[in-house]
Amino acid sequence: MNRESLSGVRMVRAEEHVPSREREERRRLALEWGLESAWSITDRTIPLFNRNGVAGKFSSSQTFLGVPFQQDMRELDGQDVVFVGAPLDAGTTYRPGSRFGPNGIRSVTSLAMGYNFELGVDLYESLRMVDAGDVSIIPANLEKSFDQIDKAVAYLHEREVFPVVFGGDHSIGYPDIRGLAPFVDGNVGIIHFDRHPDMGELTLDERMHGTPFFHATNIPNAPPSNLVQIGIGGWNMNRTGVRNVRERGATSITVGDIDRWGLERIAEKALEIAWKNAKAVFLSFDIDVLDPAFAPGTGTPEPGGLLPREAFRLLELVAREGLAGMEVVEVAPPYDVADTTSMLGARVVMDVLGVLVKNRKLGQFVADAEPVTESTEPGVAG
Numbered sequence: 320m321n322r323e324s325l326s327g328v329r330m331v332r333a334e335e336h337v338p339s340r341e342r343e344e345r346r347r348l349a350l351e352w353g354l355e356s357a358w359s360i361t362d363r364t365i366p367l368f369n370r371n372g373v374a375g376k377f378s379s380s381q382t383f384l385g386v387p388f389q390q391d392m393r394e395l396d397g398q399d400v401v402f403v404g405a406p407l408d409a410g411t412t413y414r415p416g417s418r419f420g421p422n423g424i425r426s427v428t429s430l431a432m433g434y435n436f437e438l439g440v441d442l443y444e445s446l447r448m449v450d451a452g453d454v455s456i457i458p459a460n461l462e463k464s465f466d467q468i469d470k471a472v473a474y475l476h477e478r479e480v481f482p483v484v485f486g487g488d489h490s491i492g493y494p495d496i497r498g499l500a501p502f503v504d505g506n507v508g509i510i511h512f513d514r515h516p517d518m519g520e521l522t523l524d525e526r527m528h529g530t531p532f533f534h535a536t537n538i539p540n541a542p543p544s545n546l547v548q549i550g551i552g553g554w555n556m557n558r559t560g561v562r563n564v565r566e567r568g569a570t571s572i573t574v575g576d577i578d579r580w581g582l583e584r585i586a587e588k589a590l591e592i593a594w595k596n597a598k599a600v601f602l603s604f605d606i607d608v609l610d611p612a613f614a615p616g617t618g619t620p621e622p623g624g625l626l627p628r629e630a631f632r633l634l635e636l637v638a639r640e641g642l643a644g645m646e647v648v649e650v651a652p653p654y655d656v657a658d659t660t661s662m663l664g665a666r667v668v669m670d671v672l673g674v675l676v677k678n679r680k681l682g683q684f685v686a687d688a689e690p691v692t693e694s695t696e697p698g699v700a701g
């Protein structure tokens with residue numbers, strides 16, 4: 320047997336003669352439609368927004384609620400809502416898998432959904448919604464991924480489209496807020512649902528998913544005094560993070576606090592803290608705030624969390640004053656059972672959008688008959 324008789328050797332040579340014109344054209348279009356990536360990405364052929372099936376494996380095959388896919392990001396302008404995935408789970412300290420969160424959440428929704436009976440809101444009738452697919456993540460590099468997410472989110476805010484970011488692990492909370500903060504003329508409040516305070520400075524020498532709120536509250540107009548954390552507790556707690564919550568004066572609320580004071584009083588307190596001298600509020604929802612009996616598909620489950628209907632009611636109450644953006648993080652489909660965690664993630668998004676519509680904070684509330692609305696205080700900013 321000589322070397323030339325090996326088909327492997329012949330085919331290595333033959334590859335040179337296989338054309339790649341079409342492939343290169345697709346790549347060029349992906350870059351044009353998906354925009355230029357963040358400055359720290361050396362490979363300039365990687366776009367900021369990963370175009371569907373065009374430039375990599377972390378792409379979306381299906382949109383949230385079946386809304387149109389926004390292929391050319393240059394044309395994003397004037398819509399009410401944009402869904403975008405940030406499939407980064409390199410910040411996970413225990414069980415990875417939330418890189419599949421965006422597609423998990425998308426996959427349990429369809430055109431058949433979008434109308435809510437109790438709210439009397441049909442999202443399709445009230446909001447112009449698009450799905451931008453996923454941000455191009457650099458799976459091996461948290462900081463480059465943060466730069467990508469920050470730049471992508473900033474692009475959405477610049478065009479005044481309300482971003483709904485699907486994580487990904489909670490490390491994306493930092494770039495989500497870093498991308499928002501420059502567009503707020505004043506302070507940003509943060510309403511953070513989680514079993515964990517996520518307030519450490521570094522974990523294992525990196526800015527992982529236990530650290531986003533330490534770095535977010537270093538942003539000058541996102542002070543820790545406007546950070547309220549709901550659902551904190553259990554046995555998986557980073558004590559440095561707790562110390563930082565204490566030293567910075569952020570506010571932690573336990574599940575026991577909710578039992579004692581009730582959902583209404585807790586929501587009132589959360590709004591008071593988040594909105595105090597703030598111009599906008601960001602909502603960060605870690606799916607692990609829900610009890611793992613309901614949401615097992617997550618990286619760091621912690622028994623004793625909220626019941627889904629407690630979370631829905633709290634969201635209804637805290638979203639009514641308006642939001643500047645939101646994220647749902649830590650949905651990890653590989654550990655899910657019967658898609659319940661993905662469904663809860665999707666539900667959180669739909670509930671918040673429905674409440675924003677109903678309270679005239681987003682889109683156009685459309686009702687042919689006289690709408691039945693509860694009286695609300697007007698928000699500081701829409």
Ligand SMILES: [Mn+2]
Pocket residue numbers: 489513514515517528605
């Ligand atoms: Mn978290």
